[in-house]
Amino acid sequence: MAQGLSAECLQQIISYNEDDNKTLHSCLLVNRFWCHNTISILWGRPWRYSITQTSATNLIQTYVACLPEESKKVLYNNGIRYHLTSISPIFDYASFLRALDYDCMFWSISQWLISCWLYRVLNYEEEIKPDSEHQEDRVEDCVGEENERKTILVARELCNLFKNRCRIFHDLFLHSRAIQSDFPFLPSTSDSSNYLANLRELICLGDNKSELLLAISKVCSELRRIFVGFPLTIQWKTHYDTDAMSYATLIESQTRLESICLYGYKRLVAFLVDSLISQSKTLQTLELMYTDFREEQDCCSIMLLPACKNLKSLKIHNCFIPPDDRIMPLTSFLQLEEFDFCNEWNPLYPLPQHEFWEEIFYNTKSSLKKISLWWIRADPKDGSQIIESIAKQCSNISFLHLPVLWINEILLLFSHCKQLKEFSFSGDDFDANESLTQLGILVPAALHSLTIRDGHIGGWTFTERSLEHFLSVCRASLKKVDLNRCSCMTDRHFDVISRRRIAKC
Structure with a gap:
C-alpha cells in the first residue's frame, strides 16, 4: 500500500514525525523509495535534535564532504587537513537545509576540529612533544585561539555552501556568536539570488544586533514569526535604543507577520508597540517577556494593542506592567484562544486587579481554549478570585x-x-x-x-x-x-x- 503512494504523499506523511529523530532514521531503512523521501526531512533541521559531541562531529564531517574542491583547498591551506576526502556523498545534504542555528553550528564545528586533532594524534599522524610545556601549548592550540580561527573559517565555507545549494530556507536562529562576528550567511551583492526571501522564522537574541537586524530587514519581507531581544544572561545591555529602532524597522518591513515576541526590552517599548501595530491585520500571537512598561510613555502604549483585533494568543511573562486600570486594554482581544501569564520572579508588582481577570475571561469565554497561569502562591487567598473567575466564565x-x-x-x-x-x-x-x-x-x-x-x-x-x-x-x-x-x-x-x-x- 505504501509503495502505491506518490513521493509527495509519502513526504507529507513522514513530515508529521519531523521532530522524532529515531522514527525518521527507521523510515530511512524501509526501502530506497522511503529513504529518498525521508532524507530531505531528516536533514532539513539537523540542529533541532539533541546534539552530542559525536553527532556534531558526524554532522560537520558530512557537510565538509559536500564542499567543492576550492573550499577544501582553502581549508587544507589553512591547516585543516583532517578527514578531507574527494569522494562526494550519495546525497546533496547541504541542499536539504531549511533551518540554521548558527551558534549550534559554530559549536559543532569546534567539536569536529577537536575530534579530528585527537584522531590524528591517536593514529600517530601528529606527534605531541614529550615536554609538558609544549604539550600544553599544543592542546591550547586545539581548543583556544587557533581553534577559534579555524572554526570561523569552516563556518564561512559552510555558509557559502548553504547559500549556493539551498533553494528554500525557512528558519534562522542567531545568538551571541552570529551577532558578535561578521555573520557570513546574509546575501551579498555578488549572490545570484536572495535565498532568504522565503524566510519564515527569525530568532535573534543578543546585544548590539542593530546592524544585523537592519541587514535582514532589507532581504526578508515574508517573515511569519520574529523573536528578538536581550538574553537575561547579558548583565549590561548597552544598545537598547539602536536595537529597538532596528527591530521596529524589521517589523514594519514585513507584509504578513503572524507572531512577534518582545524579549527583555527596558526602553523604547512604546516605539516597538507602535511598529507592531503596522501588522495588526495579520498578527495572531503576541509575546511580552521580561519587558518593562514602567515608563509613562511605554505604559500608555498598551492602549494601542487592541488594534490587533485578530490576536489569538497572548503571552505575558515576568513583565513590569502596572496592575491598575492601565493594563485593562489587554482584555479587549475578543478572538483570543490562548492566554499565558507568568509572574514568577517580579515582587515589585502584585497580580493584576480582579477586574482584569473578570473582564478578560468574560470577553473571551466563547473563544478561549487554553489558559496557562503561574505565580508564587503560598496562601489560598492569593489569587483565589482568579480561580473562581475561570470556573465561572471559562466553561x-x-x-x-x-x-x-x-x-x-x-x-x-x-x-x-x-x-x-x-x-x-x-x-x-x-x-x-x-x-x-x-x-x-x-x-x-x-x-x-x-x-x-x-x-x-x-x-x-x-x-x-x-x-x-x-x-x-x-x-x-x-x-x-x-x-x-x-x-x-x-x-x-x-x-x-x-x-x-x-x-x-
Missing part, C-alpha cells in the same frame, strides 16, 4: 495549567469546566488519600491528560491504593498521567499506572 476551556491549587478549588473547576482535556496543577503539603476518590468522581469525562506537581512547600501525599481507587472511579479515559514531580511517588505507584496502560511520562 468551554480545554487546556488548563495552573499554579498551586487547594482541593476545594480543583473540585470547583471540575464541576464547571466539563470540556477539560488537559489539566495540570501544583499541590502544597496535603494528605490527598481521602480526596482522590472525590476527584475521580468529578473528573470531566473529556479529560485525557493529568499532571500533578509538588508545590512550594512539599506536595500531595497518597498511597498506591488511593491512586488505584482514583483511577478505578475516574470517569475519564485518561491517556497520560504525569506524577513524576510528586515526591510521594514510588515504583508501586508507577506500576498502578502501567497496569492500566496509561502513559506515565
Whole structure:
C-alpha cells in the first residue's frame, strides 16, 4: 500500500514525525523509495535534535564532504587537513537545509576540529612533544585561539555552501556568536539570488544586533514569526535604543507577520508597540517577556494593542506592567484562544486587579481554549478570585495549567469546566488519600491528560491504593498521567499506572 503512494504523499506523511529523530532514521531503512523521501526531512533541521559531541562531529564531517574542491583547498591551506576526502556523498545534504542555528553550528564545528586533532594524534599522524610545556601549548592550540580561527573559517565555507545549494530556507536562529562576528550567511551583492526571501522564522537574541537586524530587514519581507531581544544572561545591555529602532524597522518591513515576541526590552517599548501595530491585520500571537512598561510613555502604549483585533494568543511573562486600570486594554482581544501569564520572579508588582481577570475571561469565554497561569502562591487567598473567575466564565476551556491549587478549588473547576482535556496543577503539603476518590468522581469525562506537581512547600501525599481507587472511579479515559514531580511517588505507584496502560511520562 505504501509503495502505491506518490513521493509527495509519502513526504507529507513522514513530515508529521519531523521532530522524532529515531522514527525518521527507521523510515530511512524501509526501502530506497522511503529513504529518498525521508532524507530531505531528516536533514532539513539537523540542529533541532539533541546534539552530542559525536553527532556534531558526524554532522560537520558530512557537510565538509559536500564542499567543492576550492573550499577544501582553502581549508587544507589553512591547516585543516583532517578527514578531507574527494569522494562526494550519495546525497546533496547541504541542499536539504531549511533551518540554521548558527551558534549550534559554530559549536559543532569546534567539536569536529577537536575530534579530528585527537584522531590524528591517536593514529600517530601528529606527534605531541614529550615536554609538558609544549604539550600544553599544543592542546591550547586545539581548543583556544587557533581553534577559534579555524572554526570561523569552516563556518564561512559552510555558509557559502548553504547559500549556493539551498533553494528554500525557512528558519534562522542567531545568538551571541552570529551577532558578535561578521555573520557570513546574509546575501551579498555578488549572490545570484536572495535565498532568504522565503524566510519564515527569525530568532535573534543578543546585544548590539542593530546592524544585523537592519541587514535582514532589507532581504526578508515574508517573515511569519520574529523573536528578538536581550538574553537575561547579558548583565549590561548597552544598545537598547539602536536595537529597538532596528527591530521596529524589521517589523514594519514585513507584509504578513503572524507572531512577534518582545524579549527583555527596558526602553523604547512604546516605539516597538507602535511598529507592531503596522501588522495588526495579520498578527495572531503576541509575546511580552521580561519587558518593562514602567515608563509613562511605554505604559500608555498598551492602549494601542487592541488594534490587533485578530490576536489569538497572548503571552505575558515576568513583565513590569502596572496592575491598575492601565493594563485593562489587554482584555479587549475578543478572538483570543490562548492566554499565558507568568509572574514568577517580579515582587515589585502584585497580580493584576480582579477586574482584569473578570473582564478578560468574560470577553473571551466563547473563544478561549487554553489558559496557562503561574505565580508564587503560598496562601489560598492569593489569587483565589482568579480561580473562581475561570470556573465561572471559562466553561468551554480545554487546556488548563495552573499554579498551586487547594482541593476545594480543583473540585470547583471540575464541576464547571466539563470540556477539560488537559489539566495540570501544583499541590502544597496535603494528605490527598481521602480526596482522590472525590476527584475521580468529578473528573470531566473529556479529560485525557493529568499532571500533578509538588508545590512550594512539599506536595500531595497518597498511597498506591488511593491512586488505584482514583483511577478505578475516574470517569475519564485518561491517556497520560504525569506524577513524576510528586515526591510521594514510588515504583508501586508507577506500576498502578502501567497496569492500566496509561502513559506515565
